[in-house]
Amino acid sequence: MSGGDQTGSEGNAPRETAPGGAADEIVQEVAEEARDIIPERFEGEYPIVVDGLVNRFGDNVIHQDLSLKVRRGEILGVVGGSGTGKSVLMRSIIGLQTPAEGRIEVLGREITGDDHAQDVDIRSLWGVLFQGGALFSTLTVGENVEVPLREFYPEIDDELRHEIARYKVRLSGLPEDATSKFPSELSGGMKKRAGLARALALDPELVFLDEPTAGLDPVGAAEFDRSTRELTDVLGLTVFLITHDLDTLHEICDRVAVIADKRVIAVGTIEELMAMDHPWIQEYFNGPRGRAAKASHERSRATGSRSIAMDSRGNTGD
Amino acid sequence: MREWADFSVEAGESGGTRLVIHGNLLVSSIGALDRKLREWNGPVESIDLSASGEIDTAGAWVVWRFARATDARILGAGPQAQHLIATVQSSESSAEIRPPLPPIATRVPLAVGELVVGWGKGTVSVLGFLGELLIAIWRLLVTGICFVLRIRLKHPARLRAASLTRQLELVGVSALGIIGLMSFLIGIVIAQQGAVQLRQFGAEIYTINLTGRLSLRELGVLMTAIMVAGRSGSAFAAQIGTMKLTEEVDAMRTIGVSPMEALILPRVLAVVLMMPLLGFYSSAVAIIGGAVIADLTLGIPFWTFLTRIQEVVPIHDVWVGLVKAPVFGLIVGIAGCYQGMQVQGNSEEVGLRTTWAVVQGIFMVIVLDAFFAVFFTKVGWG
Numbered sequence: 001m002s003g004g005d006q007t008g009s010e011g012n013a014p015r016e017t018a019p020g021g022a023a024d025e026i027v028q029e030v031a032e033e034a035r036d037i038i039p040e041r042f043e044g045e046y047p048i049v050v051d052g053l054v055n056r057f058g059d060n061v062i063h064q065d066l067s068l069k070v071r072r073g074e075i076l077g078v079v080g081g082s083g084t085g086k087s088v089l090m091r092s093i094i095g096l097q098t099p100a101e102g103r104i105e106v107l108g109r110e111i112t113g114d115d116h117a118q119d120v121d122i123r124s125l126w127g128v129l130f131q132g133g134a135l136f137s138t139l140t141v142g143e144n145v146e147v148p149l150r151e152f153y154p155e156i157d158d159e160l161r162h163e164i165a166r167y168k169v170r171l172s173g174l175p176e177d178a179t180s181k182f183p184s185e186l187s188g189g190m191k192k193r194a195g196l197a198r199a200l201a202l203d204p205e206l207v208f209l210d211e212p213t214a215g216l217d218p219v220g221a222a223e224f225d226r227s228t229r230e231l232t233d234v235l236g237l238t239v240f241l242i243t244h245d246l247d248t249l250h251e252i253c254d255r256v257a258v259i260a261d262k263r264v265i266a267v268g269t270i271e272e273l274m275a276m277d278h279p280w281i282q283e284y285f286n287g288p289r290g291r292a293a294k295a296s297h298e299r300s301r302a303t304g305s306r307s308i309a310m311d312s313r314g315n316t317g318d
Numbered sequence: 319m320r321e322w323a324d325f326s327v328e329a330g331e332s333g334g335t336r337l338v339i340h341g342n343l344l345v346s347s348i349g350a351l352d353r354k355l356r357e358w359n360g361p362v363e364s365i366d367l368s369a370s371g372e373i374d375t376a377g378a379w380v381v382w383r384f385a386r387a388t389d390a391r392i393l394g395a396g397p398q399a400q401h402l403i404a405t406v407q408s409s410e411s412s413a414e415i416r417p418p419l420p421p422i423a424t425r426v427p428l429a430v431g432e433l434v435v436g437w438g439k440g441t442v443s444v445l446g447f448l449g450e451l452l453i454a455i456w457r458l459l460v461t462g463i464c465f466v467l468r469i470r471l472k473h474p475a476r477l478r479a480a481s482l483t484r485q486l487e488l489v490g491v492s493a494l495g496i497i498g499l500m501s502f503l504i505g506i507v508i509a510q511q512g513a514v515q516l517r518q519f520g521a522e523i524y525t526i527n528l529t530g531r532l533s534l535r536e537l538g539v540l541m542t543a544i545m546v547a548g549r550s551g552s553a554f555a556a557q558i559g560t561m562k563l564t565e566e567v568d569a570m571r572t573i574g575v576s577p578m579e580a581l582i583l584p585r586v587l588a589v590v591l592m593m594p595l596l597g598f599y600s601s602a603v604a605i606i607g608g609a610v611i612a613d614l615t616l617g618i619p620f621w622t623f624l625t626r627i628q629e630v631v632p633i634h635d636v637w638v639g640l641v642k643a644p645v646f647g648l649i650v651g652i653a654g655c656y657q658g659m660q661v662q663g664n665s666e667e668v669g670l671r672t673t674w675a676v677v678q679g680i681f682m683v684i685v686l687d688a689f690f691a692v693f694f695t696k697v698g699w700g
Contacts, residue, residue, distance in 0.1 A: 026357070027322060030350040038320055039346045041372060124346070137664050142415035155349035157356065162415050163383065164345075164376055170409035171375070179413035184664050203345050203374035234405050235375065236398075 034155040039124045042107040047072055047206050047238045048093060053102035055088055062088050064262040066102070075232055075239040076267075077249045079284065080259030086242045087131075089259065090208055093240070094128055107206060124152040126206040127199030131214065133191035135183040141169055141194045142179040148201040164201070172197035173227045189220040193227075200231065207232075209241045213248050225251050246285075246293035251300075258284075270294075322350040323370070323377070334363025337390075339370040343377025343399075355384045368394025378402035447656045451586065454578045478584050485588035489550045490596060497545055501533070501600040504541060505607025508532055513616050522616060526623055529608035530631040538601030539593075539639045540687055543646035546589060546596065547679035551654035554585050555675035558658025559668040567659075582659070586651035593647030594640050601639060634699040642690050646683045653679035 048070035055063040062085040070076045080086050091097040093104055095111050104112045109122050127148075135144050145165040149156060156164075169179045172193045183191060192212055199207055212228065213221035229252040232239055243249060249256055249270060257267040260280050266273055274285050284290055323341035330336035341347055365385055367373075373396075382403050385392050395403065419425065457475035464471050512528040558581055561567050567577045609623035618626075657675035661667045694700065 026353045027324075027350045030322065030353065031320075034320060034349060037346075041344075137666060140416055142413070146415070149345070153345060153349060156345075157349070157353055159356070160348075160352045160376075160380065163379060165415060166411040166413055167375070167379060167406050167409040169413070170411045171405065176411040176413040179411065179415060180417045203376055234401060 030155045035152065037121045037124060037152065039121055039152075042072070042125070042205055044108050045072055046070060046105075047107050048240060049103075049105040050089070050093065051103045051105075053089070053092060053104065054100045055085065055092060055097065056100050061262060063092075063099075063102075066259075066263050068257055068264045068267065070238060070240060071255070072238050073232075073236060074254040075228070075241055075252055077253035077256040078240065078242045078259065079244070079249065079256060081280070084259045085262070086259055087210060090210055090240065090242055094126065094208060124148075124202055125204055126208065127202065127204040128208045129192065129195045129199045129210060129212055131210045133183070133195035135191060135194055135198070137183050140180050140182055141174070141186070141197070142166065144183070144194060144198050145169060145201045148198065152202060168197045168200055169194070171231070172200065173223065189216045189224070192216065192224065196227070196231075200235070203235065204237070206238045206240070209239060209243075211242055211244065213243065213245045218247075221245060221247065222251075228252055246290055247296065250293050250297035321347055323347045324351055325354070328366075330363040332363065334361060336364045336366055336393075337362055338366040338368075339381070342371035343367075343373040343381065345374055345376035348376050348380050352380045355380065358384075358388075362388040362390040364391040364393050366393045367396070367399055370399075373399045373402060375402050375406050379406045382407055443660070444656060447659065448652070450578050451582065451652070454576070454583050457579075458583070475579060478580055481580065481584040482587060485584050486592060488553070489546065489585075489588045490592035493546065493549055493592075493596060494599070496549070497542055497596055497600050498603050500541060500545060501538060501603040502607035502610075504537055505529060505533060505604035505609075506611045508537070508604070509608035509611045510615065513612075523618070523626075525608070525612060525616065526618070526626045527630045529612075530605055530627040531635050533601045533604035533608070534631060534635040535638050536687070536691075538604055539597035539643045539646060540683070542597045542600045542643070543593065543650060543683045544680050546593065546647065547650045547653070547676050547683065550585075550589060551650045551675045551679045552672045554651065554654030555658040555661075555672040556668055558582075558655060559661035559671050562659065562661045563665065563668065577659070582655040585655055586648065589647040589651035590644045591647075593650075594643040597639055597643035597646075598636075638690070638694050638699055642687065645686065645690075649682045649686065650679040653682065 046069045048068070050066060050068040053063050053066040054061070055066075066089070068089075078086050078089065088097060092099045093106060093111075099112060102112065103110060107122060107125055111122065135141070136147065139147070142162070142165045145168050146161050149161050149164060166176075166179055170176060174190060174193050174197065178186065178190060178194065183194065186194060196209075196212070199209075209228070213224050216224060225248050228239065228241075231237065232252075241248070241253065253270075255267055255269055256273060257264050258273065258278075258281055259265070260278070265278060266276055266281065270285060273281055276282075285294075321341055323339060323343050325337045325339045328336045328338055339351070341351075343351075362384075365381060367381065370377075378399060381392060381399075384390070392403065420428065454475070458477055461471060461475040464474070509525050509529045513522050513525045516522050516524050516528070558567070558577075561581070567581070570577050570580060605624070605627055609618075609620050612618040612623050613620040654675045657671040657678070661671050
């Protein structure tokens with residue numbers, strides 16, 4: 001409320017707006033409508049810290065003593081064979097799965113603790129894109145984007161909320177007319193983009209993407225990768241990205257974490273990982289698909305299409 | 319307490335108004351500023367962002383929108399702010415959030431027209447479904463006859479015995495408990511309420527006729543049909559509907575398995591076979607319920623009640639019930655399977671179609687029951 005007393009009423013220029021009382025009334029009104037959450041921006045170095053995580057379903061141990069740190073502003077790719085618990089790890093971090101043991105800290109707040117009062121605050125600081133998009137089927141794309149805004153910031157004017165939804169839809173790479181479409185009218189790739197728009201609705205600092213390019217054609221997948229990279233750079237996001245797509249890993253990930261043997265066995269750039277002699281990592285990155293992805297990545301870098309993206313990344317001031 | 323972004327008004331360089339923004343321009347702090355700026359009217363020369371804190375796209379949008387509306391210049395924007403303003407500017411859109419509703423004068427005829435056309439199409443597709451079902455039954459019969467006559471068929475139909483047994487269990491055996499309880503209670507209600515009314519004429523003894531004839535002719539079969547529609551008709555629609563959604567039905571077709579033969583025939587057959595048994599069971603339990611209450615409150619001994627039933631209930635009452643039961647079963651089964659096969663698109667449809675299966679099943683059963691009541695009286699089974 002610091003600005004409340006500095007409103008236009010004390011300005012020395014001729015006032016042509018509503019009387020000062022009205023301005024104070026607005027602040028009062030907004031403060032009453034607003035929910036009692038205080039989303040603080042995260043200033044630390046590691047938005048996600050997982051320490052000694054244990055997850056098990058019955059006798060089936062998924063994670064044993066898993067530890068992982070995600071750096072601020074990076075795109076961290078998470079890879080691992082099917083059934084190694086990549087999605088379970090993500091669900092643990094976003095609080096959908098209560099781990100058996102271990103500590104998880106997201107944006108400086110411990111989410112494995114007993115203090116659930118912070119849960120709401122923290123949910124306003126991240127966005128999640130589920131594998132199938134998980135759009136609400138009875139709402140249009142625009143309304144889907146509005147849901148988190150309405151939920152966390154009811155004080156925002158209807159008009160502004162509509163405007164935010166509109167530009168978020170376009171920002172995520174959808175055409176304008178997709179805003180008023182229902183999820184059932186969208187293709188798989190468009191659903192993912194709409195899901196991304198909803199994940200970005202609150203301008204979060206941290207975004208979780210669960211296999212964003214799975215099921216997309218190569219052209220659509222490459223476009224999605226490009227948007228992810230651009231948005232990450234422009235909005236200063238930290239991205240936790242689960243993927244099987246080797247091209248995605250090569251093109252946009254700053255670092256890659258490998259899950260195997262129920263733990264994160266390595267985190268690093270692809271070059272660093274390829275230098276390791278773990279059999280699974282070798283098989284993964286130096287297998288026929290891995291080599292093809294690497295070759296195409298090097299080709300595209302050589303032809304310069306990458307250099308534009310690199311430039312825009314260098315320009316962001318953060 | 320949350321801190322809201324705000325502005326103060328100062329004189330600009332060339333004498334115009336300059337708005338100086340304070341505070342963070344984030345989605346969490348923009349609420350008040352946005353409303354104030356929307357109420358602002360009057361010329362603004364420039365907007366000064368140099369005193370503002372952090373900014374995100376929502377903040378950038380609010381500033382840019384206002385600058386555009388008032389033709390003001392944006393001053394003192396840091397690199398991040400410039401970047402974000404450029405981003406939101408290039409993403410501006412005027413799209414509708416919801417598809418616009420047509421005016422009511424168009425909408426009402428549109429809805430009515432769609433409804434009528436829907437009825438027409440529905441009738442045609444129900445007929446098609448019935449035809450398919452009949453063909454499947456016919457093929458089954460032909461195969462059976464050929465098997466007996468030892469003629470080899472090129473494409474013999476198959477009766478899925480395992481599937482049929484499973485459905486017989488689900489429709490029949492697992493329903494015994496709930497149908498038994500329901501019928502027992504209905505028997506009690508008929509006998510007790512009947513006795514209260516008949517006592518006025520001193521004709522309490524006719525309670526036995528009432529309970530016996532009513533449950534065997536009408537209520538036993540009718541209530542069972544309603545229960546089966548709720549239990550099994552809905553399950554058919556939901557199961558087949560979900561299989562349609564997950565493309566299991568399509569997969570069957572491509573492998574050469576006819577969904578009609580593998581999914582629908584066992585289910586319809588199971589209800590048709592089970593309904594007479596369940597209906598008769600239901601009537602019997604209702605009579606026992608009536609006998610129990612008669613023993614307890616009316617002073618008619620249990621065994622006397624049952625012996626009297628034999629004397630006062632004509633045997634054609636049993637036939638009436640047994641003739642109606644398989645027909646009701648057929649209706650419930652077809653309603654469930656047909657609605658299940660109509661599912662397409664999304665999961666919402668499964669719920670909708672399941673509801674329809676139950677509603678249609680029960681409605682048709684009651685309509686037919688009225689028809690049967692008149693029919694049997696006319697043929698002398700009154």
